[in-house]
Amino acid sequence: MSATFSAAPPLAVFASLLTARRFAKAKSMLASLLTPNVLAVPFPELAAASLLRGAPPHAVAAFHDMLFRAYADAGAADRAAEALDLTVSRLGRLDPRSLTSSLLSLRRAGQLAAADDLLRRALASCPESVSPLSASVVVDGLCKAGRVADARHLLDEMPRHGVKPNALCYNSLLDTYKRQKDGNQVAEVLRIMENEGIEATVGTFTIMVDALSAANDIDKVEALIDEMKAKNVPGDVYFYTAVINAYCRAGKARKASEVFDECVGNGIEPNEHTYGALINGxxxxxxxxxxxxxLADMQGRGVGHNKIIFNTVIDGYCRKGMVDSALNIKAVMEKTGIELDIYTYNTIACGLCRVNRMDEAKTLLHIMIEKGVAPNYVSYTTLISIHCKQxxxxxARRLFREMAGKGAKxxxxxxxxxxxxxxxxGSIREAERFRKEMEKKGFVPDVYTYASLVHGHCVNGKVDVALKLFEEMKQRGTKPNVVAYTALISGLAKEGRSEAAFQLYDDDMLKAGLTPDESVYSALVGSLHTDNKQNDSLPQTK
Incomplete structure (x- = not known):
């Protein structure tokens, strides 16, 4: 016996409690007994020293079972493996619930490899103790750790030991492939389930709804709903939330609202995610x-509001220009103790800018900083935009140079x-300097970059430079927008180059499907007058 073992007396007391069938008392004291000294002792030695010879079978079984669980709870994977081996050797069985509990404990402790090893030991020595639930703990862990191939191998291995995976095991694979947007693998897993006669659960249907929703295939979502109803698989709150989200993504908020009512009508209480999906829609x-x-209904049902839902409503009001309503929601957040985050402040600040309440936006962002919320690139860009407009x-330049130093690139x-x-x-040179700096730092100019520069050069009478930029934009695969066309057509028109202006309008702008505004027509008409004046001023030849 190990010379380091000096903890037999306390575990002997534990064993005596088991003999007396005082299981609850024994269980409550076990965690405190597993000191580092006790954990250092191999389980076979600990069992031999603690259990009296001739101990009743119920005490022996409980000792092995409780120590097996306790080792896993303590993260002592090696000792748990020893306990599993000795339990199977002595008792010829292992409690499936204990195995599941131990696997969960090891996984929570971040010991996925140990949990995987423990499950495989159980498969090899006592497969009857391995339930699909036990297997799903490890399969799900492997999937979430990115070890999908190992998860597949485990599922393939299970039937060879007489353990048939169920939908719970395969749902983890489906969810992983869904997140990876791997439609082929999703289809393959579904085929395996069908071939093996594994019935889809509500979890399976929920995952599939999410996958089809992400692919914007609402028709297949509806077909899936019909299939689920035909198979009499009842929905749960997660399924209804997924369906509501799918309809909202498809722009069918009214249909989503009907599903919400169906959820409530079936006695299923919507949670904050259910409300959040419909509110977003x-x-x-x-x-x-x-x-x-x-939001009011949530409060009436006692469903807790969260920051995301409030921010969604604030964003909705700001997009409609109803900034005062957004500010009212902000006040509700503050009153209910929900801390405003960077998204809240940025959204309202941008909303204030849209309705030309620049000073209020500046004040709000300064309050944000005073409250310890660090500005990000959106905050800085908003402030810079305000100063530029003013x-x-x-x-604006000072803030631009400051932001990089504050971690907001x-x-x-x-x-x-x-x-x-x-x-x-009127400083096109400074604008061009910023463009060069931007490209030097690896940023690719977008349509707004080019549109601004085209406009700037045209205003400064450098139409040929603007034309070169316009062609560069197209060569880089950036489609000119209405602003770029309008600026260039106006620039050409002012120089009396009516033929080039009309050609750009007829051959490019209209063919691109862009709708010109009144300024384009005015410029084109004006170019004809300018062209005529230039022609009139030319010397007449006889």
Missing amino acids: FCKIGQVEAAEML GDMVE PSVVTYNVMMDGYIKK
Whole structure:
């Protein structure tokens, strides 16, 4: 026996409690008895020292079972493996519930490899103790750890030991392939389930609804719902939430609302995610008032609001220009103790800017910083945009240089804002400097970059430079927008180059499917007058 073992007396007391069938008392004291000294002792030695010779079978069985679980709870994987081997050797069986519990404990402790090893030991020595639930613990863990091939191998191995996986095991694989957007593997797993006669559960249907929703295939989602009903598989809150989300993504908020009512009508209480999906759907189609009614319904049902839901409604109001309503929601958040995050502040600040309440937006973002919420690139870009629109390029530039040092790297949008600000101040050179800096840092100019620069050069009378930029934009695969066409057509028109202006309008802009505004027509008509004046001023030849 190990010389280091000095903990037999306390475990002997534990064993005596088991003999007396005082299982609850024994269980309550076990965790405190597993000191480092006790954990250092191999389980066979511990069992031999603690159990009296001739101990009743119920005490022996309980000792092995409880120690097996306790080792796993303590993260002592090696000792748990020893306990499993000795339990099977002495008793010829292992409690399936104990195996599942131990696997869960090891997985929670971050010992997935140990859990995998323990399951395989059980498969080899006592496969009857391995339930599909036990296997699903490890399969799910392997999938979430990115070890999908190992999960597949385990599922293939199980039938060779007489253990048939169920839908719970395969659902983890399906969910992983869904997240990877691997439709072929999803189809293959479904074929395996069908061939093996494994009935899909509500979890299976939920995963499939999510996958089809991500693929924007609402017709197949509806077919899946019909199939589920035909098989009499009842939905749960997660299934209904997935269906509501699918309809909302497809722009069918009314249908989503009907599903919500069906969920409630079936006695299933919607949770915050169910409400959140429908609220998001209403906000996307501009029905923010309906979203706010759902917020009130949540409160009435005692379903907790969360930050994401409030932010969704705030965003909906800001998109509709109803900033005061968004500010009211912000006040509710503060009143209920929900901390405002960067998204809340940025969304409202952008909303205020859209309705030209620039000073309020600035104040809000400064309050945000004072409250310890670090500004990100969106916050900085918003502030920079405000100063650019107010003509304060000095402060805009200062903020631009500051943001990188604060961990908020400028984006293409930030550079575009700076370029547009300088162009409106008549400083095309500074705008071009920012463009060069942007490209040097690896950013690719987008359509707004080019549109601003084309406009700037045209305003400065450098139409040929603007034309080169316009061609460069197309060569890079960036489709010109209405602003770029309008700026260039206007520039050509002002120079009296009516033929080039009309050609750009007829051969490019209209064919691109863009709708010109009144300024384009005015420029084209004006170019004819300019062209005529230039022709009139030419010397007449006889």
